Amino acid sequence: MDRFGPKRYGFILPAIIFTVLFAIYPLIYNVVFSFQDVTAISLIQKTSQFIGFKNYIDTLNDPIFRRTVLNTLIFTILSILFQFIIGFLIALLFNKEFPLRDFMISLIMLPWFIPILVSGTVFKLFFMDMGLINRLLLSLKLTQKVIPWITSGSVAMYSLTIANIWLGIPFNFILLYTGLKGVPVELYESAEIDGAVGLKKTLYITVPILKPIIITTLLLGAIFTIKVFDLVWIITGGGPGNSSHLFSTYSYQLAFGNYNFGMGATVSVIMILIIIVVVSILNLIKVED
């Protein structure tokens, strides 16, 4: 390949230039904003001032921000955990050949491909106090009172997590499913000869082989979960009372709701730093394997 010389760069430069122009440059601009007192007024009247770390201090002292950190933890850990478990269980189930399997696989992919606007809106309808879930529970006499899925500050985040789990199942399923397909059948057969049966077979044979895929799935799952914006914005908008914000939604609200672009940028920057740190740690774990 080397013999083609500098021409090789021609393949990657368009993508790099495009990304730098439309993504990196704006990103840096946000870091600049985060050190300034930038509001709608100051931008229009051109009075934005450099204020050092004040935005960062204000953000770290902001009770909503602290709540957001907690929310992100709950949301991310529970989402990844359950998406993975459910996806894995379904993948195991689908590892057999049965009629209509392939059709059902495309059905399982639906949550991933249906526009988020639609799925978010439907979940919003489901989660209303007058919504489907409550009415079903009441009809089946499973609860006495209506559950405040998205109208209670302490429950809202969990409801969003449920919706996000639903959203993430296809992705986890498909990776693990293709991973399982890659496990040579002979391995199973030899294990059976040795007496391993059912669950044992799964755990001791399959999991170690799938380890790299499992780690990749969890890593990508983590990345996708931290990025979530649309789902939360559509279902609760971060409410009620700012109790269900994630970094992405809080940053957006600060910038486009309160017109404080400086603070919005600050939250963004903090979020990005956290993402970088977490992903680097996870990557290190992967490499060590």
Next chain:
Amino acid sequence: MRQKSMWKWTLVALIPVSFIVFPIYYVLVGSMMTTSQIFHQPPYLIPPNPQEIIGNYSRSFRILGPYFLNSIIVTLGVMVVILLLSPAAAFALAKMRLKLENIFNFIFMLIQMLPITATIIPLYLFFREFRLINTLLGVVLAISSFAVSFIVIMLTSYMRSFPVAMIESAEIDGASLLGIYWKIVLPLSMPALATASLFAFLQGWSNFVFPLTLIQDDKLYPLSIRLFTFVGEFGVQWNYLMAGSFIYSVPSIIVILIGSKFLISGLTAGAFKE
């Protein structure tokens, strides 16, 4: 005998699948009811008067119809940009040993991890300088700014698994770099490219934060925004909203029903092998 017992598994599989599909099923069902039927207690899971479907869909179509073209343009635009830029970059990262490889890799990895809110404001100001505000082209570029990175990462790991031998023998035969790319790399990547197109389609069709911020003229709104504004305009009439949502989802549903085969073969062939 074998057949019968295998159907048992189909039934078992039906349980998780039903739960997963239910919300989408409900969009369909909701679009066939009136708003008061949607909120009826006890809840209707099957529409009592399916003929409501006519009124709901005709109203929704009338409102959403003109906006289909915008969504199609944006989606095709995103797909074109991605297919132009990403496979080439992935090929370069996977097979050519470039000096700044690590930096390039880092750039792509960083961007595809970011949420959209990280770049909206600067992008808006930036586009104004270049008169890209209020254009579908601007929206295409904004959406692609993230999508390109994601697809590059995905395709790079796929292309890493290419047999070097094939490429080397082509080199020996005197093929140009472009020739190797066109005649060997791309054809070999078909499954992964199909998967990439799928994702590009998804992003272009469903993204709504960028069009919401970047487009002013409501004639240029893609479907995602028009459906979103539907909510505010009518003080939620859920039946029209469900009908509109279903119409909006149909292309996605078709794409995935046709494309899931590609998805699986693309992934099986190692699109996500890291």
Next chain:
Amino acid sequence: MKLTKLIGLLLSISFLVVSSTVVWGQQKTQITVQTYWSLEPPGGVAWSDIIKKYESSHPDVEVKHYYVPFGDLVKKLITQALTGDFPDVVFADNPDIQYLVHTGVFKDITKLVQEWGVWKDYIPGSQLTVTYRGKIYALHQSTNNLALWYNKDYFKQIGIASPPETWDELINVCQKLKASLPKVYPIGFSARNTEEGTWQFEPFLWSSNGSLLALDKPEAVRALDLWTTLVKEGYAPRDVLNWGQGDLTQYFKNKQLAMMVQGCWELAPSELEDFKKNGMVFGNNFDVAQIPVPKKGMKPVVPMGGECFTLPAKGNPQKEKIAWDFVKFLNDSKNMADFCANTGRVPTRISAIEPLLKDRPDLKVFTEQAKSAVPRPAAGAGEKYTDVSTITREAIQKALSGTLSPKQAFKEASEKIRKLFSTDEEYNKALVEARSALSKVRK
């Protein structure tokens, strides 16, 4: 072969993209106006009619309308201000005017208005709304306010002849309604996290003598207490946290709400038609009454509603003349009266009120209330009102969702509001101004 195909595809895509951004040939001059009003029937008929009326009397002008959702309008204006890319005619909800002027979005139209010479015809509240530091920045085109709507049939069923006038009566009625009609919610209001939430709360706050700038005082807390009780007891669904006023109408029409806090704009002829389709005739099956007050004899104080039109700070000079002509057209006394009659709104010009009442005597409750309606920024720190409102709504949401008690929620909110002012002096000044605005209307 593949390469040519790709290029062909590329070219056709580019063509499509470019052609979608080409401005179609103009023989007419086009002016753009951006509002959160829909042009869609049934509700949008009056708005689209008045635009058509202007176009037919000005055949060389085309008026292009952009729709922006209510909660996104100010955001859109701000981003437009950042890039200088305004529509030719700008529009905003009246409480945002002070903030938007302060931010530099609107043009100083004092001279234009004085030239026109109809300024004195505007009611004082409207004048106050569009004035900032002595200069005029917009024209208040119509106003509206809130009342208690109630389903007469349901009231008949529980044997109550007249709507509740005090808070105690309200709770009483809710109790009775809930007991007899379990599938219906007694009352609905909007506690959403947009201006709608604050706007719906203000009648209760102000009638109780509370002030936005002193939320920790008992008069303010008891208003939030009322709302919290209504939700806690199940009289109002918790979904009110996510409902807009449009939702309230839906549920009221579907007879799932017995009462709602709602504005007069829902009494537009087209809406009344829609109500009839659901078997609800205004006056027979449902009616409106003044919002309940804490104790008998107190006067209900409602916020002033309605929207304003004006010119942007950085407009297109060639279009400005036509744009101003359009704004004047909308504010013309007869046009205003007609528009209000067709949309269930109240005129802001004194000369238009009688003609309206001739056409729509059923809007009397609202025209009366409009006389003493309070412009929100006047009772809420002027250009800081947008922030004050945001903080208040957050507290309302926290109390209604059970995160904090009303007392705690408003304590937290009042502290945050105090922080909006850089000195105690500034805060006290605003507080005094707010209180005087409210006490003026009580006379």
